[in-house]
Amino acid sequence: MGVPCAPRPRWPHSPKALILTAWLGIWVQQTVGKEPMVQKVTAIAGDTATLITTEPKDIFSVNWFKGTESNKTQQIIVYLASTGKQTPGPKHTGRESVLPNGSLRITDLRTSDTGNYVVVTALMNGVQMTDPPSLLTVQEKARSPPISPSSSPGLSVGYIVRIAIGVLAVFIIVAATAGDSPEMAPNNKEFSAIPKANRM
Helix, strand or coil, X not given: CCCCCCCCCCCCCCHHHHHHHHHHHHHHHXXXXXXXXXXXXXXXXXXCEEECCCCCCCEEEEEEEECCCCCXXXXXXXXXXXXXXXXXXXXXXXXXXXXXXXXXXXXXXCHHHCEEEEEEEEECCCCEXXXXXXXXXXXXXXXXXXXXXXXXXXXXXXXXXXXXXXXXXXXXXXXXXXXXXXXXXXXXXXXXXXXXXXXX
């Protein structure tokens, strides 16, 4: 008599349930423990920066705040999509506006604009979405070093003086020898380039 074999284990669920469980496990591994993506924008003072929202469709209203929280005292601007009306908040400087897709545009950037920005988007279905803070960094314009005379492009003063002296010397030589030239005395009837003895 042979040794009895152990019974084969039975799966408690259908193949569809197993596939769903595996997919859910992969999704959890990919999402749990990950920090939300933070939008980082770097710009130069005087330029324009645009901070985007991740919910550009079916917008009812958009609220932008300066800082990491949606606090009324930190409100920059409120945008109502149906009318396009923009209402400035306490942190509005006159340089901020909201684009039709809900993005915040800041013109004439200053270093004081550096910091976090939060957007709260209200959708048509009544759902409110709060994006992770966007980080804006405004850098000073690079100042060009002053140009010293030794490093300035072009001709140096000494070189220009030498050229002027050379031109003046050539002019003096030409003027001094001009009196001896036959071409310089056209009214002199006695002068002739041909000797009188050889004249016909």
